[in-house]
Amino acid sequence: MTTMDRLVGAGVDRIDGPAKVRGTAPYAYEQDPGEPIAHLAVVQSTVNRGRISRLDPSRAEALPGVLAVLTPANAPRLGKGLASDLPVLQSLDVHYQGQVVAAVVAETSEIAKAAVGAIAVGYDAEPPDVALSPDREDLYAPEKLMAGFATDSIIGDVDGALAAAVVSIDATYETPTQHHNPIEMHTSMARWDGDSLTLWDADQGPHNIVNDLVTGFGLDAGQVRVISPYVGGAFGSKAFTHPNQMLAAMAARVVGRTVVYELTRQQMFSLVGHRTPTIQRLRLGADPEGRLTAISHEVVEHTARIAEFAEQTATPTRVLYAAPHRRTTHRLARLDVPPPTIMRAPGETPGMFALESAMDELAVVLGLDPVELRIRNEPERDPERDLPWSTRNLVECLRTGAERFGWAGRDLRPGVRTEGRWLVGTGVASATYPTRRRKAQCRISVDGAGRYVVEIDGSDIGTGAWTALTQIAADALGTDMASVELRIGDSRLPFAGGAGGSTGLASWGTAIVFTARDLRKQLDEQHGGQPPAGGLSVDGELPGESPHAKTHSMHAYGAHFVEVRVDRDSGEVRVPRATSVYDAGTIVNAKTARSQLLGGFSMGVSMALHEGSVTDERYGHYVNHDLAEYHVATNADIGEIDISWLDVDDQLANPIGLKGIGEIGITGAAAAVANAYWHATRLRIRDLPITPDKYFRELGES
Amino acid sequence: MRITTTVNGTEHEVDDVWAGESLLYVLRERMGLPGSKNACEQGECGSCTVYLDGEPVCACLVAAGQAIGREVTTVEGLATEGELHPVQEAFVEAGAVQCGFCTPGLLVAAHDLLERVPDPSDLEIREALAGNLCRCTGYEKILDAVRLAAARQARP
Secondary structure, three states, X not given: OOOOOOOOOXXXXXXXXXXXXXXXXXXXXXXXXXXXXXXXXXXXXXXXXXXXXEEEOHHHHOOOOEEEEEOOOOOOOOOOOXXXXXXXXXXXXXXXXXXXXXXXXXXXXXXXXXXXXXXXXXXXXXXXXXXXXXXXXXXXXXXXXXXXXXXXXXXXXHHHHHHHOOEEEEEEEEEOEEXXXXXXXXXXXXXXXXXXXXXEEOOOOHHHHHHHHHHHHOOOHHHEEEEOOOOOOOOOOOOOOOHHHHHHHHHHHHHOOOEEEEOOOHHHHOOOOOEOOEEEEEEEEEOOOOOEEEEEEEXXXXXXXXXXXXXXXXXXXXXXXXXXXXXXXXXXXXXXXXXXXXXXXXXXXXXXXXXXXXHHHHHHHHOOOHHHHHHHOOOOOOOOOOOOEOXXXXXXXXXXXXXXXXXXXXXXXXXXXXXXXXXXXXXXXXXXXXXXXXXXXXXXXXXXXXXXXXXXXXXXXXXXXXXXXXXXXXXXXOOOHHHEEEEOOEOOOOOEOOOOOOOHHHHHHHHHHHHHHHHHHHHHHHHOOOOOOOOEEEEEEEOOOOOOOOOOEOEEEEEEEEEEEEEOXXXXXXXXXXXXXXXXXXXXXXXXXXXXXXXXXXXXXXXXXXXXXXXXXOOOOEOOXXXXXXXXXXXXXXXXXXXXXXXXXXXXXXXXXXXXXXXXXXXXHHHHXXXXXXXXXXXXXXXXXXXHHHHHHHHHHO | OOEEEEEOOEXXXXXXXXXXXXXXXXXXXXXXXXXXXXXXXXXXXXXXXXXXXXXXXXXXXXXXXXXXXXXXXXXXXXXXXXXXXHHHHHHHHHOOOOOOOOHHHHHHHHHHHHHHOOOOOHHHHHHHOOOOOOOOOOOHHHHHHHHHHHHHHHOO
C-alpha cells in the first residue's frame, strides 16, 4: 500500500451528500436557465423498418400552448457526419421502433404530451427483423470490437485439443437485452444566446457531448457549453450523445427560448441504448487434473441497422485462465433494433456469465472444487498477449473469499441440502475488468491564502468522484480537503473524457496528481514554497495510457461467493448472503468505493434473477418497457453482502495505484448466482434471467 | 382550478391548475419544490414519495386536486431550521447516497418507517423500503442508514 497519502484510503463522507439529502442538488431538469422554459415531447415510430407515408401535424399545431411541431419536413437541417441515430428528424426513413418521427414544443410538458397524441402518422412498413439466432445466415464479423479489441483471437489448434481432451464441456449460454434504467431519466435543457448554445444535461461527461453538437449545429467548440454537475445514475446510457441532446438544441433554436426534454421512463427503452443480447457457445477441454487444454468462446450478438456496436463479450476469456489452445470469436446480426450501447462492464458482464458458468460445469464433470479448478488454471502471464501482469491477485481473492464465506468443507453434490421448503446451494465465480486510463487535462490555481481551485471536466454520476477527487487533490497538494475547491461537470473546464470504463479516477486523478506536482515544483523553485500574493495557476496534462500498458497486462480481479435458496414448490429464488473480495488496487475512498462495489454486485444479482427486455418478434417492440415489468432488484430482493478488498496497489497503472471500481463488481456475479442455483437444485439454467418458470421448465426436462 | 395546500408547514396557493396535473407536477413545476423526483410517473419507483396528511404516497399518483386543504411534507421539509433530520444525517454518514435521485423518496419512506416502528428488524426495513427502487447502492448501505438512524433516535 502506498504511503504517499493521508486522505486517500479514508472513508470520507461524500461532499455532495448534504445537498442530495436536502433535495437541493440541481439535476439537469432543475437548472435555472434564467428565462421561462418550453417543454418538448416526442412522437415515436410504431414500426421497426419502413418509411413515413403520412404525418399530419395540423391538429397538434392548433392546440393552445403549442409553440412548434418539428417533423422531417420542417426540422432544421443538421450537419453531415453525425453517427447512429443522432440525425434526428432528417429523413422519412425509419430504422427502429421508437425512433423519433416528430417533436412538439409547448408551454408545459402536459400540453406537449397531449399534442403528441394529436399527431397521426402513417408508415409504409416491412415486417420487423428482430430475432437473434446463431443460425442466421447474415451473421458477420465486424472489423473490430468496441474499445479497439480484435474481433477474433486464435492460438494453437483448438478443435484438435478439444477432440483430444479427456474431459470437456460444450454448452451455450444466453443473456437477454438489458436496459440501464438509471433512476434519473435522460434530460437535456438547451438555451441559445445568438449562436452560442448552453446545454444543461444528464450525461457521463460534458466533453463527450460537445462534439456532436458542434457537428450537428455547425458551431465552433467555443460556442457550445455542456453543464452536468449532478447526474442521477447512468451505467453507460449517458456516456454518449443520444437524440435528446440534439432535439432540445434544435427545438430551442426554432422557438427562440429555452427548451427542456425529459424522457419518459418508457422512452428509456428505445432512445438511449441497451445491452445487446448474447448467445455464447463455450467449449472447454481439460486433463483429468483439471488443467485446461483448450478454451473456445464464440459469441453471437446484435447491432442496429444504422450503427455498428460490437460488444467485446469474449474478451475476459482472453485473460482469465491458462490454456495452450484458445479461441474467441464475435459475430453480429444487423437487426431492426435501436442502437445498442455500453452498459456497465460491456463485454465482461455477459461474457463472464458464460465463461464462469462453463468453468463451474467443468468442475462438476471433474468432481473438483470449483475454487480449486480456477486456482489450477492461474496463468503466470497474460495467456494471449504473452505479457507479465502489472499485478494480479485472483488466487488470493478466491482464497480470502472462501475463508470469509465459509466455503471449506462444501459438499460438491447438488440438490442435497434443504431447509424446510428451501433448496440451498452455494456457488463461486471470478471477476475481472481491464485497468486503463485516458487523456485528461487539469488546471490548479492557488491564491495568496493557500486556497486551491482544481478544475477538470470530470463527472460524478453517483460514483463518489466529487469526494474522491478532492481527497486525491488534497493529498497531492499537501493540504486538507477544506482548502480544495473542486470544479467538475462543465465543458468549459479543462478537457477530460467521461465517466466510463472504470477510468475516471485513474484518468482525472492522475491528471490532478501530475498538475499538483508541477504547481508545487513552481512554488518551491520560484516562490520559496509559499503561494505568491497574486496567486498562481498551472495547467497540466495526462497524455493517456500508462507507459507500462504496452509491456504489462493490467486488470482488476475479484471473487464472488453466493448462497442461493430456491423454493421447491414455487421456484422462487433468494440470495440471502454473498461475499466478494476484490483486487482493485488502491481504494481512494473506503465509503464510496464500498458502495460502488456493492452496487455493481447487486446489479449482477439483478441481472441473474430479474432483468431482461422481452422483444415481441411479431411487432418488434420491447413488451416490458417500464419499471413495472422490467424488474430490477428491490431492497427486499437483496440479502447480506460482505464486501472487502485486498490491501494492494498497482503502481504501474497510475501513481495513485488504483485499478477502477465501477464495473468489477458486476462481472461474474450472475454466474456465481447461477452456479449456486445449480448446487441448490441440480438444474443448470443457461439463459438469464433465472425466473421461477424456468425451474419448472427444467424440472420437466430433467 | 385553484389549489391551496400546506406544504412543509407553509400554505401554498396556485391558480390555473389543470385537473389532470399530479401532486408531483404541482410541487415541482408550480411550487418550486424540486426535491421530490420524477422517475417513472406511474408509482413504481418511489422517488416522488411525500407525506399526504401523514401518509406516505407516490406524489405522481395523487391528483393535485386531492391535496386541496391537506398537509404535504416533502424531503425539503424533513430538516428543521437548517439542521438535517437524523435520517438524512444517517444516509450521508452510512454511504446510502450515491447518485441521489432515489434519495428524497427513500428518506420520506425511511422517516415514515421509523415513526411507526422505532426499532425495525432488517426484514421490516427491507419490506418497508421495497417500493423505493435504487439502481446505485445495492441497498446494503440504505439498511445501515436506517439502523443508524433508529439507534440514534432510541438514545435518550
